[in-house]
Amino acid sequence: MENKKTENSTKETSRIEAFSDGVFAIAITLLVLDIHVPSVKDNESLLPLLLADWTTYLAFLIGFFTLLVCWINHHYIFESICRCNGTLLLLNGFKLLVVSFTPFATAMLSKYIDTKQQQAAVNIYTFNFFLMGMAMFFIWYYASRKGLTKTASPEILKSVTRLYILAPVLSGTIFILSFFSISVCLILFVIMFLIFMIPENTRHRLEKRKHANS
Amino acid sequence: MENKKTENSTKETSRIEAFSDGVFAIAITLLVLDIHVPSVKDNESLLPLLLADWTTYLAFLIGFFTLLVCWINHHYIFESICRCNGTLLLLNGFKLLVVSFTPFATAMLSKYIDTKQQQAAVNIYTFNFFLMGMAMFFIWYYASRKGLTKTASPEILKSVTRLYILAPVLSGTIFILSFFSISVCLILFVIMFLIFMIPENTRHRLEKRKHANS
Amino acid sequence: MENKKTENSTKETSRIEAFSDGVFAIAITLLVLDIHVPSVKDNESLLPLLLADWTTYLAFLIGFFTLLVCWINHHYIFESICRCNGTLLLLNGFKLLVVSFTPFATAMLSKYIDTKQQQAAVNIYTFNFFLMGMAMFFIWYYASRKGLTKTASPEILKSVTRLYILAPVLSGTIFILSFFSISVCLILFVIMFLIFMIPENTRHRLEKRKHANS
């Protein structure tokens, strides 16, 4: 198989991507299974009952955007990665483990965000989020170090690395802050969303700022 | 990564499509989880129990055809889109949010279509439907404006745009009418289905009518 | 878009196939959700409880092989189909409707195969099965009539058509027989499985027999 590597290279990553796309797509769609249709009693009406359930929808949106942005960045990173080896498969496997765990973390958030157990639920969710940031960074770092990426200028590779160091740093900060203030966490989550929702733009801005400094 | 855009272009959209296909396929298959096998008591028989449950099947069919036609049009639009950027990923993400919410809206429809809460259930379903129409229009409008489509005559692009303006207009009308008459909604839903089930044909007809007028 | 058809043709069918693969894969995996882990009481042990549940496993296997053989034939047919139009998308959509309904029909079979409601449950399952055979035939018939297939000798096309006429005929027979004898149904189901599990071989045999006759 060895001597076939060059011809196969596109096919190899394309199957990692297909499998990962599958896991992402399922995890993101399973979130909806956690929203239960309420049972209306005789003297009630449906709309107020649904609105009272706002924590479920908030958790659904948080889970959805977590996984969507995660997929966008997975897609962005694998645009550059064109070769694949066993270690990359395992790192990606760890990433998928976190992704497939996310519906559970979201379900916990949804159930306890409005109760006394709020603290523990948010801690668990943000820890899961932190692991996701770590996995993202490790995938990119490993692939760029081992030369599994397309040939690009070292400067571009470095600026992507700078971008993805932010992922574990910010999500780690969110995890630590989750022990102190949940609203600050939510604000940082939105900021992180804005940073990573269009990674190419952020990378450009980082690069420009660096050039302005030097 | 920048300077690789041209070579990558096919690969980029193909992964959006794969991920979207995944979400569509799961959402459309999850609908069945909402049909429960009835528990037959000793003096009952299965068939009448199933028939009594007709609202579940109606909702299943409505949900299925909503998602199927939505997929057909997603497929039709992405036949022309060949480049991709961050904003398109986000617009598509919004679309997928609505798609993944559809099994819940359908479950609500199924549970309450035959009860006093009918009104609220239909409102929610048609609002979800309206968001779907909006998302479809925005994806096409953004892509055609930003030149992310294949080079085609401006006339063809315009006629596709004319077709997809119909999506939010008609689904918005259905949403508004859902406050007044549910049967009119159902009729309009069928008409919209006929218009969008084979988008290429409708586009041709719109174009011909325009030529006949001028 | 019209004038792009030739270049796009591969891409078009590949996305139908991806979407269908998704629906098949999910439907076939959802079957397992219907097998519940039994709750063992203090004076019981697990194995006999599991064995007592044999109808669930039988239904799981029947559902699995129904969908697997159906996928194999879908794959076989779409090997030859290389162009795609709106009607084909709708016919395929009908097929997917039946596929996505199969986990429900299987769950019903699993729950009632060993009870007084057996008859109704088998009728519903075999009716679903018959619709599947019909859909398969219509997809092939329409595609071969409209010239959406790869250029092949008319003789080969005809022999494939002869093969797929068998699908609705046999599954229709099974449906009718389900009102009289369930064990005959099961035997015919196994025969049909043997015929369609490797469609290419069966087609060859049909062709040879025809040549022998003429």
Place this chain on the structure above:
Amino acid sequence: MENKKTENSTKETSRIEAFSDGVFAIAITLLVLDIHVPSVKDNESLLPLLLADWTTYLAFLIGFFTLLVCWINHHYIFESICRCNGTLLLLNGFKLLVVSFTPFATAMLSKYIDTKQQQAAVNIYTFNFFLMGMAMFFIWYYASRKGLTKTASPEILKSVTRLYILAPVLSGTIFILSFFSISVCLILFVIMFLIFMIPENTRHRLEKRKHANS
């Protein structure tokens, strides 16, 4: 269709892979549905309740890594397989049957690993595991015998075969040992994971050892 085989070959295996990826991705993500959010009573707190549920997480991890390593090896094998026939589809179908059954075996493990029914639950899980190893071996053995693989030196093919004989042998041993000692099973499971997590490396090591011997 016969005479088209050569041109089609890539497309054929790519669709088996897509379908299999779908089934793997769904099975691996369904595992999470088995982790239930605990209901906290007034005088309890969430974290200890979650920790008390450690068997669920252990089972989730075992199930996840079983399916991940299985996918990695499926991916590895199908890198070399480039042609496909009916029998291969059936062998792969058997493999997918075992894969789609795994969430159930895992759920049973999760429920009974800490009870008196432990023995039976572990037996069932390891039997499922053994079937998986068998299926893997048969797929490779059949494909390499029938010349469905890419042209590679016979030596490489043989060394891959030597690697995949290990799969049924080791998993069969684990199944037999599961009647005697569960901890030994767990150790062997970890060893097997290390052997198969990067199949290319193990194959190299096997080859080197052989050359050293001769």
